[in-house]
Amino acid sequence: xxxxxxxxxxxxxxxxxxxxxxxxxxxxxxxxxxxxxxxxxxxxxxxxxxxxxxxxxxxxxxxxxxxxxxxxxx
Numbered sequence: 752x753x754x755x756x757x758x759x760x761x762x763x764x765x766x767x768x769x770x771x772x773x774x775x776x777x778x779x780x781x782x783x784x785x786x787x788x789x790x791x792x793x794x795x796x797x798x799x800x801x802x803x804x805x806x807x808x809x810x811x812x813x814x815x816x817x818x819x820x821x822x823x824x825x
Contacts, residue, residue, distance in 0.1 A: 757787070767779060
């Protein structure tokens with residue numbers, strides 16, 4: 752099972768690491784290297800990259816979907 756997801760948000764600089772097991776999201780510090788640097792360079796030129804992610808939606812914190820993100824949890 753996937754334990755982490757690296758992502759970037761359109762219009763925002765930088766990349767983030769979501770640790771699914773720990774439930775945390777942290778900024779990835781520069782400088783980047785190897786494949787991650789290559790992916791970041793492609794992203795900066797307007798390329799959208801996805802691998803192993805089958806749903807990703809960017810929303811503002813005030814949107815209805817963001818306010819219901821914890822539905823069904825006690």
